[in-house]
Amino acid sequence: MTAASLALQQAVYGALVASAPLGAVITGVFDMPPQDQALPYVSIGDDVVVDYSTKDVAASEHRISVHIWSRKAGRQEAKQLMALVQAALATPFAVAGFKLISLRFLQAINLVDPDGLTHHGIIEFRVRIFAT
Numbered sequence: 555m556t557a558a559s560l561a562l563q564q565a566v567y568g569a570l571v572a573s574a575p576l577g578a579v580i581t582g583v584f585d586m587p588p589q590d591q592a593l594p595y596v597s598i599g600d601d602v603v604v605d606y607s608t609k610d611v612a613a614s615e616h617r618i619s620v621h622i623w624s625r626k627a628g629r630q631e632a633k634q635l636m637a638l639v640q641a642a643l644a645t646p647f648a649v650a651g652f653k654l655i656s657l658r659f660l661q662a663i664n665l666v667d668p669d670g671l672t673h674h675g676i677i678e679f680r681v682r683i684f685a686t
Contacts, residue, residue: 558614558652558683559603565649566618570596573642580622580635587623594624594635599676606682613655613684622675629664632673636662639677655682 563585570576570583581592599619606615620643622635640659647654660678667674 558649558685559601559616561650561652562616562618562681562683563598563601565647565654566598566620566643569645569647570598570620570639570642572647573638573645576635576638576642579638593672594622594626594631596635596639597621597623606684611684613682616681616683617660618679618681620677620679622673622677624673624675625671626673629673632664632675636664636675636677643679649683651686652683653686655684657681 567583567585576596579594581595584591584595584597587595587597597620599621601619602617604615606613620639622632622639624632624635626632643657658680660680662678663676665674665676666672
């Protein structure tokens with residue numbers, strides 16, 4: 555399952571970086587952003603992987619999160635960024651060594667961090683893939 559998780563993370567990263575509308579308004583896409591990264595940006599968050607295999611097919615189900623970070627006043631920019639992330643991942647993309655069965659939006663959460671300035675959006679997806 556680790557290989558599937560890594561391949562999916564790389565594919566999600568590639569899809570986010572390939573999105574021209576998203577790339578036009580953020581400073582980058584990161585697994586681990588640099589400490590002083592300028593806002594707004596997107597980071598790939600935690601994931602959970604469970605076996606989704608049948609007796610004939612090796613498959614896995616992944617719960618992935620993508621985070622957006624913004625300091626614009628109000629929630630508008632954060633919500634726009636979350637919509638751009640959703641659109642970027644709605645476009646079919648390849649997962650090296652695997653076939654994408656489905657990618658489904660689960661939920662979006664829009665928070666204000668404890669500093670009172672930073673908007674933090676969390677978008678969660680369920681992804682099912684099987685080994686090719």
